[in-house]
Amino acid sequence: MKRNPITLITAAVLLVIFVCMLFTFQxxxxxxxxxxxxxxxxxxxxxxxxxxxxxxxxxxxxxxxxRLQTFERKFDETITKDQKNLVIAVYAGWRVADPRxxxxxxxxxxxxxxxxxxxxxxxxxxxxxxxxxxxDLISTNLAELKFDQIEKExxxxxxAQVKGTYGITVDAMGIKQLGLPESITSIxxxxxxxxxxxxxxxxxxxxxxxxKNIRADADAKANKILAEASGEAKKVLGExxxxxxxxxxxxxxxxxxxxxxxxxxxxxQSLKDRAYLILxxxxxxxxxxxxxxxxxxxxxxK
Amino acid sequence: xxxxxxxxxxxxxxxxxxxxxxxxxxxxxxxxxTGTVGAAFVGIGFLVAVVSYFQMRLEERERVEKLxxxxxxxxxxxxxxxxxxxxxxxxxxxxREQFEKYLVPLFTALLFLLQGGAVWWFWKWLGKAAPPKLxxxxxxxxxxxxxxxxxxxxxxxxxxxxxxDGQRLLRPGAGYLILGACICxxxxxxxAAAFFGxxxxxxxxxxxxxxxxxxxxVETLIGLVLEIYRPRVKGQAARLLYExxxxxxxxxxxxxxxxxxxxxxxxxxxxxxxxxxxxxLKEAMLLIILLQLGALFLSTxxxxxxxxxxxLLEHFGRPAGARAVLxxxxxxxxxxPIDIVYRYQTRQIQSFIVGEVPDPDLDKxxxxxxxxxxxxxxxxxxxxxxxxxxxxRGQIARTDTNEKAVPANLLTVSIPFQYQxxxxxxxxxxxxxxxxxxQELANRExxxxxxxxxxxxxxxxxxxxxxxxxxxxxxxxxNEAKLGVNIIFAGLQDIHPPxxxxxTPVAAAFEQVVSAVQQKxxxxxxxxxxxxxxxxxxxxxxTHTLAQARNAAVTKVALAxxxxxxxxxxxxAYEASPSVYTQRLxxxxxxxxxxxxxxxxxxxxxxxxxxxxxxxxxxxxDLLGGVIAPEDVKSxxxxx
Numbered sequence: 049m050k051r052n053p054i055t056l057i058t059a060a061v062l063l064v065i066f067v068c069m070l071f072t073f074q075x076x077x078x079x080x081x082x083x084x085x086x087x088x089x090x091x092x093x094x095x096x097x098x099x100x101x102x103x104x105x106x107x108x109x110x111x112x113x114x115r116l117q118t119f120e121r122k123f124d125e126t127i128t129k130d131q132k133n134l135v136i137a138v139y140a141g142w143r144v145a146d147p148r149x150x151x152x153x154x155x156x157x158x159x160x161x162x163x164x165x166x167x168x169x170x171x172x173x174x175x176x177x178x179x180x181x182x183x184d185l186i187s188t189n190l191a192e193l194k195f196d197q198i199e200k201e202x203x204x205x206x207x208a209q210v211k212g213t214y215g216i217t218v219d220a221m222g223i224k225q226l227g228l229p230e231s232i233t234s235i236x237x238x239x240x241x242x243x244x245x246x247x248x249x250x251x252x253x254x255x256x257x258x259x260k261n262i263r264a265d266a267d268a269k270a271n272k273i274l275a276e277a278s279g280e281a282k283k284v285l286g287e288x289x290x291x292x293x294x295x296x297x298x299x300x301x302x303x304x305x306x307x308x309x310x311x312x313x314x315x316x317q318s319l320k321d322r323a324y325l326i327l328x329x330x331x332x333x334x335x336x337x338x339x340x341x342x343x344x345x346x347x348x349x350k
Numbered sequence: 351x352x353x354x355x356x357x358x359x360x361x362x363x364x365x366x367x368x369x370x371x372x373x374x375x376x377x378x379x380x381x382x383x384t385g386t387v388g389a390a391f392v393g394i395g396f397l398v399a400v401v402s403y404f405q406m407r408l409e410e411r412e413r414v415e416k417l418x419x420x421x422x423x424x425x426x427x428x429x430x431x432x433x434x435x436x437x438x439x440x441x442x443x444x445x446r447e448q449f450e451k452y453l454v455p456l457f458t459a460l461l462f463l464l465q466g467g468a469v470w471w472f473w474k475w476l477g478k479a480a481p482p483k484l485x486x487x488x489x490x491x492x493x494x495x496x497x498x499x500x501x502x503x504x505x506x507x508x509x510x511x512x513x514x515d516g517q518r519l520l521r522p523g524a525g526y527l528i529l530g531a532c533i534c535x536x537x538x539x540x541x542a543a544a545f546f547g548x549x550x551x552x553x554x555x556x557x558x559x560x561x562x563x564x565x566x567x568v569e570t571l572i573g574l575v576l577e578i579y580r581p582r583v584k585g586q587a588a589r590l591l592y593e594x595x596x597x598x599x600x601x602x603x604x605x606x607x608x609x610x611x612x613x614x615x616x617x618x619x620x621x622x623x624x625x626x627x628x629x630x631l632k633e634a635m636l637l638i639i640l641l642q643l644g645a646l647f648l649s650t651x652x653x654x655x656x657x658x659x660x661x662l663l664e665h666f667g668r669p670a671g672a673r674a675v676l677x678x679x680x681x682x683x684x685x686x687p688i689d690i691v692y693r694y695q696t697r698q699i700q701s702f703i704v705g706e707v708p709d710p711d712l713d714k715x716x717x718x719x720x721x722x723x724x725x726x727x728x729x730x731x732x733x734x735x736x737x738x739x740x741x742x743r744g745q746i747a748r749t750d751t752n753e754k755a756v757p758a759n760l761l762t763v764s765i766p767f768q769y770q771x772x773x774x775x776x777x778x779x780x781x782x783x784x785x786x787x788x789q790e791l792a793n794r795e796x797x798x799x800x801x802x803x804x805x806x807x808x809x810x811x812x813x814x815x816x817x818x819x820x821x822x823x824x825x826x827x828x829n830e831a832k833l834g835v836n837i838i839f840a841g842l843q844d845i846h847p848p849x850x851x852x853x854t855p856v857a858a859a860f861e862q863v864v865s866a867v868q869q870k871x872x873x874x875x876x877x878x879x880x881x882x883x884x885x886x887x888x889x890x891x892x893t894h895t896l897a898q899a900r901n902a903a904v905t906k907v908a909l910a911x912x913x914x915x916x917x918x919x920x921x922x923a924y925e926a927s928p929s930v931y932t933q934r935l936x937x938x939x940x941x942x943x944x945x946x947x948x949x950x951x952x953x954x955x956x957x958x959x960x961x962x963x964x965x966x967x968x969x970x971x972d973l974l975g976g977v978i979a980p981e982d983v984k985s986x987x988x989x990x
Contacts, residue, residue, distance in 0.1 A: 054637060074687070076667040077779055096668035104546065115782040116831075118790060139790040141781070141831075155484075186758045186801040188741040193802050220831065222794040226739045226801065233760065237854040240759055240847065244859035248866040255870030259877035266881030270888030277892025281899030288903030292910030299914070302921045308932055309920070312939040319943040324965055326950045333937060334951050 070103035073111075080114040080147045082156075083107055092147045110156045116141045116219060119162050119169075125229055126174045132182040135227040138173055138202065140165065141220035142210075149215030161216060165206075169221070172205035185226065199223060355517055358508055359406050362523040363399035365504055369497050369530060370396050376497075377537075380490030383479045383556035384540045388533035390468050390563065392501075394461070395526025398592055401457050405590075406519040408449055411442040458574055458591045465567035472560050482544040482552050491545070494538040502531035522590055525598040533559065562596070569596050650686035655679060660696040660774050665689050675774050694778065696771035699838065702789050704796050705738065705763035708844070720846045720857035737762045737848040740800040740808070759805045760856075764844035765817075767792050767824065773834025780832045788835060791827045795820055809845065817842040 074097070075081050081093040085107050093099055094114070101107045120139045127133050142165060144150045154160040176198055177185075184194040203221040210216055228236060299306035319325075329338045370392035377385030419440070482490075505527030512520035540552040570592075577591055631638075653676065655661045661676035662669070663683060673681075676691065683689040709723075737760035769788065771777045777784050799820050800808070808816050821840035828835050850856030924931045950963060 054640060058640060074667040076664065077669055078782075079667070096666075098666040108546070113782050115780060116787070118781065118783045118787045120786075120790065139794070141787065182758075186739055186741050188802060188804050190802060195798055195801060222790065223797060224790055224793045226797055227737075228739065228758075228760070234851065234854065236758070236760055237848070237850045237856050240856050241850070241854050241859040244856075244863050247863045248859075251863070251866035251870045255866075255873035258870070259873040262874070262877035263880050263884075266877075266884040269881075270884045273885070273888040273892045274895070277895045281895050284896070284899040284903045285906070288906040291903075291907045295907075295910040295914035297914075298917050302917075302924060305921065305924050305932075306917065309917075309935070312935055316939055316943045319947055323947045324950070325944060325947050326952065326963070328952060333940075337951060 071100060073099055073101055073109050075099055075111065078113055078115050079111045080144060081112070082110045082147045082151045084110070089148055089151075094147075110147070110151050112144045112147055112150060112156060113158070114144050114147075116143050117158065117162075119165060120224065121166060121169055121173075123225065123227065124170060124173065126177045128177060128182045128185070129179055130181040130183075133229050133232060134177065134182070134185070135225075135229055136173065136177065136223060137225040138169060139220075139222055139224045140169055140206070140218055142216050142218045144215060145217040146215040149213075151215070153214050161214065164214065165210070165216070165218070168206055168209045169202075172202050172209070176201045176205060195223070355511060355520065356403070356406055356410065358511060358520060359399070359403040359523065362504065362508055362520070362527060363396055363403055365500065366392055366396035366399050366523070366526060366530065369501055369534075372493070373497060373530075373534065373537075376490055376493045379483075380486040380541060381480050381483045382490060382537055382541060382544075382552055383476055383482075384533075384552050384559065385490070385494065385537040386479075387472050387476075387556045387559040387563070388530070388537055390472065391533055391559070392526070392530045394464065394468075395523065395530055395597075397461070397464075398526055399523035401454075401592060402519045402522045402590065405446075405449060405454070408442070408446040409519065412440070412446050415440060415442040454591050455574065455577070458570060461592055462567055462570040462574065465563055465570060469560055469564040469567060472556075472563070476553065476556055476560065479553065479556070481549040482541060484545060484549075487541045487545040491538045491541045494534045494541065498531045498534035498538065500531075501527050501534060505531055518590070521598070522593040525594065529597050566594050566596050569594055647685060651683060653681050653683060653691045655681065655693065658695050658698040659693050660771075662692040662694065662774055662778055663689060664692070669775065669779075692778070694771060694774055696774055696777075699768050699770055700785075701766055701768045702785070702792070704765045704767065704789070704793050706844075708764060721849065721855070721861065723849055738797060738800050740805045741802060742805050758801075760848050761800065761805060761808075762844075762846055762848045763796065763800070765792075765796055765820070766839070766841050767821075767837060768839040769835045769837050771834060772836045776832050776834030780834070784833055784835075787831065788824075788828060788833055791831065791833075792824045792840075795823045795827055799823065808842070809847075813842050813845070 073081075075093050075095070077096040079096070081099070083090045083093065083101060085102070086105075087108075090107065101109055118139060118141055121137055123135045123137045125133060125135050142161075150156065150161070154164070179201075180194060180198055183192055185198065187193045199222050203218065206218045206221060210218055227233075327334050329335060370389055373385055373392055374389035376382075377389055505524050508520045508524035508527060511517050512524050536555055540555050543549075543551040573591055653661060655676050655678045657678045659678060661681070663673055663676055663681075664670060665684065666688060670683075670689065681691075683691065739758045740761040742759045781787050799816065803812070803816065817840050820842070821837050824840065825837040828837060847857045847860045850858070952961065
């Protein structure tokens with residue numbers, strides 16, 4: 049029976065590949081591996097490269113990512129020492145430290161490991177937060193703030209718990225988010241708004257006060273200027289009176305004439321505006337009207 | 351023989367039904383995506399087998415009818431008795447024709463909808479499918495292997511029978527039986543892979559099966575359309591419209607060329623399969639495939655890294671020494687699986703956002719206002735986390751430690767970060783999810799910064815400094831974690847008070863404060879304007895008063911001087927004739943003074959009479975002087 053050489057070569061190549069796959073495996077730089085023989089632990093591999101093995105089902109290889117895994121918890125409500133409720137989320141960085149223990153503890157399942165880790169983290173988080181006041185977490189005073197200390201205590205607590213038992217180490221832990229429950233949030237909104245209202249009232253009253261002050265000051269200055277001017281005017285008039293009196297010395301020579309002239313002047317001044325004058329026929333020069341026109345003509349002739 | 355073929359048809363659809371249901375149940379039991387999608391194939395195969403079985407029965411009835419007719423024709427020479435309408439003579443044939451004309455296309459159209467719907471549903475479902483249950487994998491493997499064996503044996507038998515003349519109706523069911531066997535075998539393989547630590551293979555193959563199902567749907571649709579335009583050759587049996595060539599091909603890959611040739615012959619109406627091109631392809635197909643596989647293998651010996659990338663070269667899983675990081679350009683390497691290159695877009699500027707994520711739908715306006723929502727509400731967080739906590743200097747000063755009030759404010763924060771990977775080895779090898787870790791670190795640093803900074807400060811004068819400080823802190827944290835990144839930018843442009851709710855609009859209150867400040871300044875300026883007017887006005891009035899006084903003083907002095915000088919002369923006149931001079935002055939004064947005065951001179955001598963004078967105020971003559979009298983009145987007055 050004639051064999052096709054292409055078929056033979058293909059079959060040989062496939063056979064070689066199959067044998068290689070059965071007897072070797074690769075461990076990446078990012079991985080560690082555990083080899084078991086008939087289910088019993090044989091060895092752990094922590095160095096990357098091409099490794100040999102006996103084919104399945106004699107040996108079985110379990111490979112795990114040995115890099116730092118990031119794990120994030122959801123928000124949890126907890127309470128501080130001074131009885132203030134907080135919503136807090138933390139993250140953690142963990143890695144497989146002992147692949148054999150990890151395989152035995154979690155059957156090599158990363159998700160199961162994170163599930164167990166979550167319980168430990170949650171416990172540590174609530175426990176540590178409960179020891180501190182709210183102002184230890186949030187404060188403008190740096191000396192009062194214990195944020196970093198709280199994170200470190202959480203990490204220490206989690207590390208102590210997982211050490212040796214789980215085949216993992218927790219290398220990092222931090223507070224990712226801080227918040228308040230919805231009911232408290234509404235109150236904080238209300239307070240924030242009240243703070244703003246207080247500022248608004250302050251600014252408004254300060255504005256009124258400043259404006260009134262400026263106006264009053266301006267009025268005072270204006271009044272002062274007017275009063276000073278009025279005083280000065282009176283002074284000038286007084287000086288004029290004094291100077292004018294020097295000329296009145298001349299009236300002493302004929303006081304009766306001076307008085308007569310002043311009286312005439314007074315009559316003239318008083319009759320300047322509207323006036324009704326009812327005169328009798330004896331009042332000169334209207335006494336000339338008495339006795340008709342003939343009389344007056346005769347007297348002139350006389 | 352015919353009856354046994356019908357029995358095979360029945361067995362086919364019963365087995366397909368049982369295996370389909372069994373496959374679905376086991377798929378659910380072991381949470382295998384491939385098994386669940388495979389069950390859909392077997393289920394569709396059941397429907398196809400049922401329809402072909404009914405068609406098989408109709409054809410059998412037609413054959414019996416034809417035999418009876420021929421026997422009757424021989425027995426009776428007189429044909430007059432049988433000269434009836436053809437429809438009455440061959441009811442079975444007519445039934446078969448009606449079935450092929452109406453029911454088969456209808457079923458094929460339904461089949462297309464079913465296949466298309468299944469693809470859509472499975473594609474969505476696979477996105478959230480759980481990984482296989484490892485505990486159930488051995489049992490699932492065994493069951494699927496059993497299913498594969500049953501389907502394969504029955505499929506092979508049916509397939510063999512279908513090649514006999516007139517048994518083509520067994521072919522569609524046989525195709526699905528063999529394909530079902532292949533799929534069950536694949537599922538057993540994926541279960542084994544999952545068991546040995548490769549659970550994702552199950553998902554990949556499930557997606558592959560979805561693609562095949564989609565192609566089958568497309569083939570069904572094309573078959574339906576082409577059937578309209580196919581040239582009808584007399585005597586040639588119509589192809590089974592619901593039969594998939596793709597399914598037949600996948601079930602029996604060896605028949606690729608034959609299947610293709612049959613399809614072309616059928617569609618074009620002549621023997622395309624007898625052309626030299628087709629014969630050459632048929633003979634050299636294996637070689638061509640091998641050459642292509644060889645070329646594919648050789649293509650793994652080089653790699654081209656794009657300008658925005660770096661490649662990570664691993665030799666048997668460990669970084670390849672000095673060549674571990676490949677820069678953009680052409681590079682040789684050992685073929686897969688010895689050397690493997692992983693590409694990363696290290697030069698590309700990447701970004702993420704800490705806090706609220708802008709909503710492109712809400713952010714269409716060109717103006718972003720605090721009082722208008724412009725962020726996506728985060729699922730599960732929206733109601734609970736309206737902002738980040740930030741310290742408040744004023745509030746802390748007011749809060750007694752025993753009070754329940756929370757000494758903090760809330761701030762809506764959306765901080766974009768931009769970064770570049772600077773050390774690829776650190777980025778890839780130190781952390782499983784480096785980008786996630788970087789985001790966590792950035793989030794932590796933002797929270798850490800906000801809890802220690804005054805809200806007023808960070809929203810105003812301290813904004814730029816805060817952005818730089820946060821960037822610096824995140825960079826320091828990333829360096830500590832050996833992430834191998836450079837934080838290029840952290841922006842605090844979108845940090846403001848929360849929107850609040852309908853009852854308590856917080857952001858609006860902040861704007862009102864700004865209004866109040868503006869109002870304060872406005873009042874201040876108005877007052878300054880009043881002062882600016884009032885003082886110069888008073889100064890002007892003072893100047894005026896003073897000038898008046900000075901004028902009066904000058905006048906008074908001048909008058910006094912003039913009167914004194916006049917008096918000296920008047921004394922001379924007086925001394926000359928005192929009585930005449932005084933009388934003259936009196937009369938002059940009276941004449942001058944009384945000129946404008948209304949005068950009543952009473953000349954009556956009878957003093958007993960009572961005179962009544964009306965001194966009532968009349969209209970002033972000066973007012974009357976302003977009135978222009980009409981011409982006739984004026985002339986009348988003049989005439990008088």
